[in-house]
Each structure stands twice: as structure tokens, then as C-alpha cells.
Amino acid sequence: xxxxxxxxxxxxxxxxxxxxxxxxxxxxxxxxxxxxxxxxxxxxxxxxxxxxxxxxxxxxxxxxxxxxxxxxxxxxxxxxxxxxxxxxxxxxxxxxxxxxxxxxxxxxxxxxxxxxxxxxxxxxxxxxxxxxxxxxxxxxxxxxxxxxxxxxxxxxxxxxxxxxxxxxxxxxxxxxxxxxxxxxxxxxxxxxxxxxxxxxxxxxxxxxxxxxxxxxxxxxxxxxxxxxxxxxxxxxxxxxxxxxxxxxxxxxxxxxxxxxxxxxxxxxx
Amino acid sequence: xxxxxxxxxxxxxxxxxxxxxxxxxxxxxxxxxxxxxxxxxxxxxxxxxxxxxxxxxxxxxxxxxxxxxxxxxxxxxxxxxxxxxxxxxxxxxxxxxxxxxxxxxxxxxxxxxxxxxxxxxxxxxxxxxxxxxxxxxxxxxxxxxxxxxxxxxxxxxxxxxxxxxxxxxxxxxxxxxxxxxxxxxxxxxxxxxxxxxxxxxxxxxxxxxxxxxxxxxxxxxxxxxxxxxxxxxxxxxxxxxxxxxxxxxxxxxxxxxxxxxxxxxxxxxxxx
Numbered sequence: 001x002x003x004x005x006x007x008x009x010x011x012x013x014x015x016x017x018x019x020x021x022x023x024x025x026x027x028x029x030x031x032x033x034x035x036x037x038x039x040x041x042x043x044x045x046x047x048x049x050x051x052x053x054x055x056x057x058x059x060x061x062x063x064x065x066x067x068x069x070x071x072x073x074x075x076x077x078x079x080x081x082x083x084x085x086x087x088x089x090x091x092x093x094x095x096x097x098x099x100x101x102x103x104x105x106x107x108x109x110x111x112x113x114x115x116x117x118x119x120x121x122x123x124x125x126x127x128x129x130x131x132x133x134x135x136x137x138x139x140x141x142x143x144x145x146x147x148x149x150x151x152x153x154x155x156x157x158x159x160x161x162x163x164x165x166x167x168x169x170x171x172x173x174x175x176x177x178x179x180x181x182x183x184x185x186x187x188x189x190x191x192x193x194x195x196x197x198x199x200x201x202x203x204x205x206x207x208x209x210x211x212x213x214x215x216x217x218x219x220x221x222x223x224x225x226x227x228x229x230x231x232x233x234x235x236x237x238x239x240x241x242x243x244x245x246x247x248x249x250x251x252x253x254x255x256x257x258x259x260x261x262x263x264x265x266x267x268x269x
Numbered sequence: 270x271x272x273x274x275x276x277x278x279x280x281x282x283x284x285x286x287x288x289x290x291x292x293x294x295x296x297x298x299x300x301x302x303x304x305x306x307x308x309x310x311x312x313x314x315x316x317x318x319x320x321x322x323x324x325x326x327x328x329x330x331x332x333x334x335x336x337x338x339x340x341x342x343x344x345x346x347x348x349x350x351x352x353x354x355x356x357x358x359x360x361x362x363x364x365x366x367x368x369x370x371x372x373x374x375x376x377x378x379x380x381x382x383x384x385x386x387x388x389x390x391x392x393x394x395x396x397x398x399x400x401x402x403x404x405x406x407x408x409x410x411x412x413x414x415x416x417x418x419x420x421x422x423x424x425x426x427x428x429x430x431x432x433x434x435x436x437x438x439x440x441x442x443x444x445x446x447x448x449x450x451x452x453x454x455x456x457x458x459x460x461x462x463x464x465x466x467x468x469x470x471x472x473x474x475x476x477x478x479x480x481x482x483x484x485x486x487x488x489x490x491x492x493x494x495x496x497x498x499x500x501x502x503x504x505x506x507x508x509x510x511x512x513x514x515x516x517x518x519x520x521x522x523x524x525x526x527x528x529x530x531x532x533x534x535x536x537x538x539x540x541x
Contacts, residue, residue, distance in 0.1 A: 038511040065421045067537045088534045092423035099421075103414030105361065116355055120429075164418070 003197040016081030017041040018202035019064060020174050023073035023251060026056075026063045034059035036226035037073070045146055046198035049078035049206040050233075050255065057206040058100050058221065061176045064204065065097040078171060093122055096170030100177050100206075102161040106150035110141055110160050113149060117164040135167040135175035162190070166197065173203045179212055191216035210251045229258050275301055275308050277315075279392040284323070308539055338513045357436040359413045365406040366437065369399050369442045377448040392448045394498060396459035399445065403437035403484030404470055410540045417537065426535035427527065434467060452453050459507060461516040466490070468523030475526070475533035478541025 018186025019042040026035040034056040051057050062068040063075065066082050075082050077091050099263050104113055114132045119131040123131055136145045139159040149157065158181045165173060179187050204221075207213065213220055214232060220237050222230035232236060234251060246261070276300050283298055284291045290298075302309055317324050358366075376391040406412050410431065419425055445463070449456055466486060473482035494508065533539055 065422045066535075067417065069536060084532075087423075087426040087535045089423040089426075092421065092425075095421070097418070099417040103416065103418065105415065117418065117422070119356060120419065120424045122423045154292045223280065229410065 013079075015076070017043050017076075018078060020076040021073065024063070024070055024075055025072040026068055027071045028059055033071070034226055035063065036130050038226070038228055040221065040228060040231065042221075043205065044198070044200060044202050044203055045218035046203045046205065047219055048217035048218055049204055049220055049221045050208070050224060050257065053208065053228075055074070055223045056226040057223055058176055061097075061174050061204065061206055062099075064172070065095060065099075065174050066092060068232070077135065089122070091167065094171040096165035096168060096173040098175045098178055099167040102158065104149050104157065104160065106148065108149055109146050110136060110149060110152070110163075111145045113160060114167055117121050118167045121168040123168050131167050131169070133162045135163040138166065139163045140189065155183055155186050157184070158182055162193070171201060173197060175203065175205045177206055177208075179207060179209060187212070189215050199202055210247075210249065210255055214251045222255065224259055232266050272305070274305065275311075275364055277311075280308065280312050280315050281319060284320055285310060288319075315433045319493075336434065344394040354491060357432060359407050359419075359433065359525045361412055362403075362407055362433075365412065366440050367402050369437075369441055371520075372399060373441070373444045373448050377451060380448075380473075390452050390454050392452050393454045393459055394495055396449070397462035398487050400434075400437055400441045400467050401470045401486060403441055404434050404467055405412050405480045407433040407437060408474065408479035410480065413540075416540045420535065420537050420540060421456070427531040430471060430527075430534045430539075434471065438464075438467065457513070460519065461513055462508070465516045465523060468520050468527060472523045472526035472530070473495055474539055475530045479498060479539055 003240045019040070021038050024035055024038040024040075025033055028034040031257070036056075036062070038099065049057050049060070053125070059068065063070055066077070066088050070079060070083050073083075078094060080088070080091050082088050082091060103121060105116075108116065114135055115128055118131055119125075119126045133145075136142055136233075139162050141156060141159055141163065144156065149160065152160070158178065162178060164176070165175065171251070182190055191212070194203060196206065197217060198216075204213070205217065217234060219233050220230065221228065222237070230240075237254040238250035239248065239254065241250060241255070241257040245253040245257045247253035247256050279290060279294055279298055283295065287295050302312065370485075372395065373392070376395050411415050413419065419429070442460070442463070445459065447457060448454075451458065470479065470482045470486055473485065474480075477484075479483075498508075514529050
């Protein structure tokens with residue numbers, strides 16, 4: 001008889017945090033330190049990574065996706081240190097990643113592309129068709145699955161990006177600006193999907209839209225100039241702002257209150 | 270292996286709703302039914318024979334579903350060919366391979382027409398660098414739109430690099446063999462330099478990025494071998510049989526570096 005649950009499903013987790021960074025520094029190019037001494041522990045839930053443009057959000061997400069090596073400090077993913085020069089295949093199998101610039105192959109159909117990504121992510125061959133169908137259905141593209149990618153709208157391409165990220169049922173899901181190009185209805189649907197995924201996955205969503213964070217995230221990571229400014233639930237961020245701060249919602253006022261320090265204000269943007 | 274099937278009493282009891290069965294019997298039966306076709310058939314026969322209420326309910330559900338199922342378009346036949354191909358090549362590689370093969374053909378035509386460089390075969394001159402172009406294209410940021418995704422997957426790294434390199438060589442080497450056979454250049458003269466160049470591109474690519482490495486090595490080849498050969502109309506020493514041990518040494522060194530630095534191919538840096 002085939003057991004209903006595999007040994008891997010009931011094995012105890014050997015780590016306290018899915019993502020744990022201590023003193024993390026990541027370089028971009030030769031000199032610039034885009035992430036500069038970050039201490040952060042993230043567990044299961046939806047974590048909204050907020051920050052102004054150029055704060056180092058994309059660099060941090062790339063480091064978490066293990067495509068950039070940390071220059072200093074330690075980074076542990078699922079209890080395994082990913083600092084050194086290794087391939088980290090076991091960890092990568094459990095990560096889903098949507099880059100900010102989502103490149104795709106125009107001649108592939110949605111299904112072929114997600115299948116190709118599933119193959120690259122070493123999903124067992126027998127499970128690929130079912131995993132692909134499930135991922136495509138979750139992002140609401142089941143009726144367009146056999147169309148070529150070049151025939152899709154920008155929002156649909158973005159959803160294919162989300163589908164490929166979740167095709168391997170990741171434990172850590174990294175989404176860099178996933179809501180760009182989604183219309184309001186799709187954005188609502190996407191927030192629902194995020195909340196659903198956040199029940200058993202560590203989801204890190206980078207965004208510059210404060211309302212995305214308010215609606216879907218269990219906590220906020222506010223990031224500026226490569227450093228952590230704030231980490232806590234959205235309510236706490238909202239309570240920081242007062243009526244004297246810029247913004248249309250309590251969260252936006254809290255956001256501008258925390259970013260309003262002497263170092264800022266170099267330019268009007 | 271003998272399989273023990275569920276008894277008729279348990280199956281009949283289950284068909285009637287399982288109220289007469291102990292909880293552990295139900296649990297064991299359901300676990301068995303998931304894997305046993307014979308018992309599933311026996312169960313459906315038992316339902317048809319003994320519980321007409323359930324049978325008619327199932328029929329009603331089916332009659333409600335049938336029109337919907339008929340309306341669903343059949344899934345188009347999957348194109349397995351492209352899926353298998355893309356596990357060996359970047360999906361955008363085909364034009365590049367076509368270009369490399371056509372350069373081979375062009376060199377061959379010039380050789381045959383005799384307009385080239387007199388004594389020296391153009392096929393021989395270009396053979397070592399042609400695969401390098403293909404390897405560069407298979408790991409390049411500009412030519413692979415999904416390079417960042419590819420770099421982040423578990424299959425990235427040396428394994429995928431070697432797979433794609435092997436695919437490039439599998440296309441380019443036969444084309445060069447044919448060209449060499451037509452022009453009378455022996456394979457030994459160019460095959461070793463060709464492999465040495467490919468491995469050096471990968472080794473250097475782990476440090477500065479594969480595309481940059483290919484550009485650098487292509488330039489070195491042009492300056493050190495192609496230019497002197499064309500200027501003096503004599504085959505450079507590098508391409509004579511005396512140079513083969515050196516090429517063998519370079520190939521070994523290149524391969525060693527690639528294996529030692531295998532982790533370098535799974536980060537974004539290798540895609541420069």
C-alpha cells in the first residue's frame with residue numbers, strides 16, 4: 001500500500017526561520033553596497049518589502065534567490081547557509097522566484113513555458129503536467145494555457161510569471177514587483193492568492209505600492225539605502241505617522257514619517 | 270506478490286454508507302480502494318445492485334455534467350518536440366546556430382573558389398572559434414530573455430552549461446567535419462584547438478561572464494592566428510601538428526578550472 005503521507009511531509013523542520021540574514025551585505029558592481037548590514041528573520045507569512053526606488057529591494061531579493069552572492073555576513077535559507085560558492089540545488093528546489101524583469105520566450109505557449117520552468121526546477125517528471133495545470137489554474141489562466149505567450153497582454157504575462165514561480169510548490173516565494181501591469185480586479189485576485197499562499201509559505205513581495213502591503217501582508221519590511229528601517233505589522237507602521245506627515249492613508253503617513261530623516265531630502269524625488 | 274482484497278461484507282457495507290462498519294475498517298478499505306482497481310469495480314457493482322438511490326444520484330450528476338464536458342474544447346496535441354529541444358538549447362538559440370553553420374558554409378565556399386588566402390584554408394582558420402560563438406549565445410544576457418530565471422533554478426550551473434555546450438558542439442562539429450573533408454583539412458588539426466577554445470571560454474566565463482570571455486578569446490584568436498596567417502599566407506604554428514600538445518594542455522587546464530569553479534555558473538555574473 002502506498003502511504004498517504006511521505007516521510008518528507010512529516011519530517012520536523014530543522015530551522016526557526018525560513019529566511020535569516022545577519023549583517024548581510026551585498027554588492028552591486030564594484031563599489032556600491034546595495035544591501036548594507038541587514039539583520040532580518042522572516043518566517044511563514046506574507047512579508048511586504050517596501051522602500052523608495054534604489055533602496056536595494058531588487059538586490060536583496062536577488063540575494064535571497066541565491067543568484068547574487070553576499071559580500072559579507074551570513075544568509076541562511078531553510079536552515080542552510082547560502083553564502084559560499086556552491087550550487088545550492090536542494091535549497092533552490094524549494095524557492096520560487098519572479099524577477100522584476102520577467103523575460104520569457106514569445107514562441108512558447110503558457111503551458112510549454114511553465115513546463116520548461118518546472119523541468120529547470122527539477123520537479124519530478126511524472127508530476128510536471130499536474131503541477132503545471134495547478135499553477136496555471138491558480139493564476140486564472142487555464143483557458144489561455146495553450147496560447148502563445150506573444151498573444152498575451154502585459155497583465156497575463158505577469159500572471160504566467162507568478163505561475164512559474166509557484167509551480168514547484170515553494171517554501172520560500174520571492175516576488176519582485178509582481179503587481180506591475182495588473183488591472184485593479186486582477187490585483188484584488190492576486191492579493192487573495194498571496195494570502196492563500198502565505199498560510200504555509202514564506203512569501204516576500206517587493207513593491208512600492210503601500211496599498212498592496214496594507215491589503216495582503218502580515219508584516220512590513222521597510223528598507224531604505226540598503227538598511228532596515230522598520231519591521232513589524234502594518235498597523236504598527238500606520239501608528240507611527242501623524243497628521244503632519246505626507247500621505248493619503250495612515251500607512252502612507254507612517255511610511256513617510258519613517259523615511260523622513262536628516263539623510264534624506266537630497267532631491268525632490 | 271499476492272494482494273489481499275476487501276471482503277464482500279465490507280464492500281457491501283461501504284456501499285450502503287458505511288454505518289455498519291468500524292472506523293478502522295472504513296479507513297483501511299478507503300486506503301485500499303485508492304490503489305486497487307479490482308475492488309473499485311466491485312464497489313461500483315455493489316452500488317448498482319444494492320443502493321439504487323446512490324446509483325440514480327450518480328446518473329443525475331453525469332447527465333448534468335455531460336453537456337458541459339461536450340462543450341470543453343479538446344486539449345490541443347502537445348508539441349513534445351520543442352520541449353525536448355529546449356532542455357538542450359536555449360529556446361532562442363536556433364538562429365545563432367544557423368548563423369554559425371552558415372559562416373562555416375561561407376568559409377567552405379571561399380576555400381573552394383580559391384579566393385581566400387591562397388595556401389591557407391579558411392575553414393581551418395575559423396573552426397576553433399565558431400563553437401565559441403554558439404557557447405556565448407547559449408549563456409548570454411542579451412540573447413536569452415529568461416536569463417535571470419534560468420540562473421535562479423536548481424538545474425542552473427555546470428550541468429546546464431555543459432548540456433548547452435554539448436548541444437552547440439553537436440551541431441557545429443559535424444558541419445566543420447564535412448567542410449574539412451571537402452577541403453582536405455584533417456580533423457586533428459582543428460578539433461583539439463576547437464575544444465580547447467570552448468573549454469577556455471567556459472573557464473574564463475566563470476570569472477568575467479561567458480559573453481565577455483567569448484569576445485576576448487575571439488579577439489585573441491584574430492590577433493594571434495588569423496591576422497599573421499592572412500598577412501604571410503602561411504599556416505601559423507598554432508595550427509600545425511606541432512602545436513597539438515599545447516592545445517591539449519590548454520584543454521586540460523580549461524576543463525580543470527571549469528570543474529573546480531562549478532558554483533560560479535549558477536549566479537548572475539556568468540551571464541555577462
